[in-house]
Amino acid sequence: MTWALRDSWTVTLRDLGHWRRQPWDLLIGLAFPILLLLMFGYLLGGAIEVPGGYIEFLFPGMLAVTMAFGLESTMTAVSQDVQRGVTDRFRSLPMSRAAVLLGRATADMLATVVGLAVLLVAGLAVGWRVHEGLGSALAGVGLLLLLRFAFLWVGIYLGLLFRGQGGVMAVQILVWPFVFLSNAFVPISTMPGWLQTLSAWNPVTATVAATRDLFGNPTVAASGWASDNVVLLAVVWPIVLVTIFGTLAVRRWAHLGR
Amino acid sequence: MTAIQTLGLTRRYGDTTVLDSLDLAVEPGTVHGLLGPNGAGKTTAVRILSTLLDPHGGSARVAGFDVVRQAGQVRRHLGLVGQHAAVDEILGGRDNLVMFGRLSHLGTRQARHRAQELLERFDLVDAADRPVSTYSGGMRRRLDLAAGLVLDPTVLLLDEPTTGLDPGGRREVWQSVRALVAGGTAVLLTTQYLEEVDQLASQVTVLDHGRVAAEGTPDALKASIGQDRLDVVVHDEADLPAAQSALRAVAGDAEIDLDGRRVTATVTDRVAALTHVVRTLDDAGIVVDDVILRRPTLDEVFLHLTGTTKEAA
Numbered sequence: 001m002t003w004a005l006r007d008s009w010t011v012t013l014r015d016l017g018h019w020r021r022q023p024w025d026l027l028i029g030l031a032f033p034i035l036l037l038l039m040f041g042y043l044l045g046g047a048i049e050v051p052g053g054y055i056e057f058l059f060p061g062m063l064a065v066t067m068a069f070g071l072e073s074t075m076t077a078v079s080q081d082v083q084r085g086v087t088d089r090f091r092s093l094p095m096s097r098a099a100v101l102l103g104r105a106t107a108d109m110l111a112t113v114v115g116l117a118v119l120l121v122a123g124l125a126v127g128w129r130v131h132e133g134l135g136s137a138l139a140g141v142g143l144l145l146l147l148r149f150a151f152l153w154v155g156i157y158l159g160l161l162f163r164g165q166g167g168v169m170a171v172q173i174l175v176w177p178f179v180f181l182s183n184a185f186v187p188i189s190t191m192p193g194w195l196q197t198l199s200a201w202n203p204v205t206a207t208v209a210a211t212r213d214l215f216g217n218p219t220v221a222a223s224g225w226a227s228d229n230v231v232l233l234a235v236v237w238p239i240v241l242v243t244i245f246g247t248l249a250v251r252r253w254a255h256l257g258r
Numbered sequence: 259m260t261a262i263q264t265l266g267l268t269r270r271y272g273d274t275t276v277l278d279s280l281d282l283a284v285e286p287g288t289v290h291g292l293l294g295p296n297g298a299g300k301t302t303a304v305r306i307l308s309t310l311l312d313p314h315g316g317s318a319r320v321a322g323f324d325v326v327r328q329a330g331q332v333r334r335h336l337g338l339v340g341q342h343a344a345v346d347e348i349l350g351g352r353d354n355l356v357m358f359g360r361l362s363h364l365g366t367r368q369a370r371h372r373a374q375e376l377l378e379r380f381d382l383v384d385a386a387d388r389p390v391s392t393y394s395g396g397m398r399r400r401l402d403l404a405a406g407l408v409l410d411p412t413v414l415l416l417d418e419p420t421t422g423l424d425p426g427g428r429r430e431v432w433q434s435v436r437a438l439v440a441g442g443t444a445v446l447l448t449t450q451y452l453e454e455v456d457q458l459a460s461q462v463t464v465l466d467h468g469r470v471a472a473e474g475t476p477d478a479l480k481a482s483i484g485q486d487r488l489d490v491v492v493h494d495e496a497d498l499p500a501a502q503s504a505l506r507a508v509a510g511d512a513e514i515d516l517d518g519r520r521v522t523a524t525v526t527d528r529v530a531a532l533t534h535v536v537r538t539l540d541d542a543g544i545v546v547d548d549v550i551l552r553r554p555t556l557d558e559v560f561l562h563l564t565g566t567t568k569e570a571a
Contacts, residue, residue: 003363010360018348021389085344089405092308094333095361257312 004096011090011103012110019111029073030115033066034122040185041126048186052218059128060140060211061184063119067112067148068179068204071155072172074108078159079168091256101253105152112148116141131216140214143234147207150238150245157249160256184208187220188227200226203241206233259322261286261413261444262307266316269302277302278468279316284444284461286412289435291459291476292448295564299468300448301341304417307446308338321412334362337406337414341421343398344405345390351401352377352386358408369408376404380434396427403434414438416447420454432457452557466564479559487552488525488532493545495519501546504538519547 019026037059045054081087090100120141130137162168181195182188182204188196199205200222209230212219226233262284269277277299284290292300305311307320309329318325321335345354352373359369377383380400385393390401399419406414416435420428435458439445449455455462456476464472464479472479488509492501498514501521505512508531509523525531532551539546554562 007361010357014346014349014357017346017353021348084347085340085342086346088305088308088310088340089338089344089358090361091310092333092336092338093358093361094330094363094409099361257310 004098004102007096007099008102008106010095011099012106014103015107015111026111026114029111030118032069033062033119036065037062037122037126050187050218050220053127055127056129056217057212057220058185059123059126060215060217061182061208063116063123063144064147064204064208064211065179065182065184066115066119067144067207068151069175070108070112070148071151071158072175073111074104074152074155075159075162075171076168077108078104078156079162082160082163087256097253101156101249104156105149108152108155109145109149112145116144128217132214136214136216140211143207143210143214143231146235146238147203150203150241153242153245153249157245157252160249160252178202179204182208183220183222188222189220196222197224200224203233203237206230206237210234259286260284260319262290262318262320262446264303264307264316264318267303267306267313267318268315269299269306269311270314276468277306277313280463280465280468280470282446282463284413284446286444287439287442288461289439289445289447289459291455291462292446292465293450293452293455293462293560294448294465294471295450297467298465298564300465301417302468303465304338304340304415304446304448308336308415309333334409335412337409337411339402339406339414339416339419341418343390343402345398345401347391348389350385350387350389351382351393351397351404354390354401355404355408358405362409364408372408376407380404394427395423396430399423399427399431400434403431407438412443414443414445416445418448418450420449420451428454452555452560464560464563471563472559480554482559485524485526485554486528487550487554487558488523488528488535489548489550489552490521490535490539490546491548491550492519492521493547497544500542500544501539504535504542507538508534525551 040058040062041055045058048054050057087100091097158167158171181199182202183199184204188199188205191199206226209219209227213230260283262282264280264282267277267280268275280299280303282290292303294300302311306313307318307325309325309332312326320332323331323335325332346357349357355373355376356369359372360366364372377386380403382397382401382404385397390398393401403419420431423431435445435447447454447458459476462473462476462479463470472482474482488505490501490505492498498519498521502512502514505521505523509525512521512523514521528551532549536549
């Protein structure tokens with residue numbers, strides 16, 4: 001077990017080494033959500049009526065969307081290692097097998113924590129505020145990290161699944177309708193009926209709504225069981241995703257030699 | 259102890275048997291060449307021996323350990339250099355070697371020490387802290403080789419280590435391999451370059467469609483398709499047919515290589531054949547640029563054994 005932890009940390013250090021050598025990569029990754037925030041907040045937001053102000057409505061949505069998009073960076077990193085033979089090198093070393101995946105997960109979560117901190121500062125700069133207590137705000141951040149952790153395992157599984165660039169690109173495109181089919185940018189009530197049902201059950205929607213509640217940011221009430229139990233869903237959904245995709249990823253990893 | 263020993267090693271993909279009952283024995287301090295066109299099963303064999311792929315039949319032992327049941331022990335005694343330079347592109351050479359050393363459980367201090375040793379040995383000290391993405395093809399290969407040697411393995415698997423390298427880079431890799439073998443390492447080398455096997459290997463196994471097509475020393479393989487070759491290079495292309503019939507008189511078949519104005523024939527009684535051909539050409543007044551009596555090349559052996567050339571594959 002100790003070797004599993006030490007090896008995982010060594011694999012994590014590899015990513016930290018990337019930060020040191022290419023710090024701008026981290027910043028470029030953050031430019032995208034900040035751009036989303038500015039575009040939706042100032043260009044499109046004027047046309048979107050939300051009680052309490054659009055920026056405050058948008059910001060938790062943007063954070064959750066960033067967590068969901070994290071699956072792309074995880075998937076790309078995993079798939080590149082497989083394609084370039086780095087994964088084979090790891091698998092031929094007398095190291096802990098679990099460490100390759102655990103190290104990837106740790107590195108991505110650390111990057112997320114740093115990124116989230118920067119985004120929160122950016123949010124404060126554009127007028128977003130937390131209106132509940134610190135504990136409640138931390139709980140909101142916790143739910144966001146939980147969502148990232150869930151999509152991380154989706155990313156690891158897909159990265160191991162797709163050998164070529166084609167699959168990776170397909171996922172990168174499909175992530176868009178998936179995150180937009182949520183309450184992140186507009187209230188669900190503005191959508192056609194059947195889309196409302198789909199959106200209400202989107203894991204992103206649950207995290208966004210729960211985070212808005214915990215931050216004390218404006219929410220637009222929606223009806224239905226899913227909308228009445230957002231905090232529960234914001235916890236259960238990620239756990240379900242981790243269970244399914246974590247199992248699939250570990251199984252695929254263990255059976256790479258089959 | 260035999261460094262690599264396989265018995266009836268078999269692997270399938272779907273309905274295709276990509277490796278069919280491979281028997282292999284590699285002794286310490288030798289290079290064993292695994293030769294064959296693309297898809298012959300070379301890489302599959304290497305992947306099984308390096309515990310990356312499970313065999314579907316037969317067994318394999320590396321450094322005395324079974325690759326399936328004792329995979330952990332195998333990894334402790336094995337160095338792998340695959341077809342890609344499997345290193346981190348963003349990190350420097352040193353950071354890569356330290357990481358692989360730590361992951362090989364050397365401990366951080368020992369890993370650093372070993373990294374420095376390997377950087378010196380492979381002449382990478384100056385570039386040690388530059389990102390690998392700035393390295394030349396030859397430098398990457400050397401780093402890849404160094405990464406495969408972090409644990410000072412008793413068995414080294416080299417999967418087409420010089421593919422894509424220029425002649426200088428290729429010679430560098432060959433030198434490193436010779437030095438390792440002199441130190442007692444057993445090397446299994448897959449390659450499509452016949453010259454490489456000629457240069458390095460003391461034993462060769464020729465694979466074709468997953469099966470062993472031939473095995474032995476490079477010299478024995480050349481001898482197995484026998485006879486010497488007699489090449490005549492004519493000065494004027496118009497004389498090729500005449501030269502061909504002169505060679506036909508001493509050998510059954512004579513091939514014309516139009517590009518080089520060359521006619522090649524397989525001959526048995528080498529001196530008699532040479533004398534006869536030279537006399538006939540001289541009598542016919544044909545100007546000859548070159549006459550060569552030689553052993554068959556491994557390319558010709560390969561063509562003979564597999565019915566395919568490296569280029570055609």
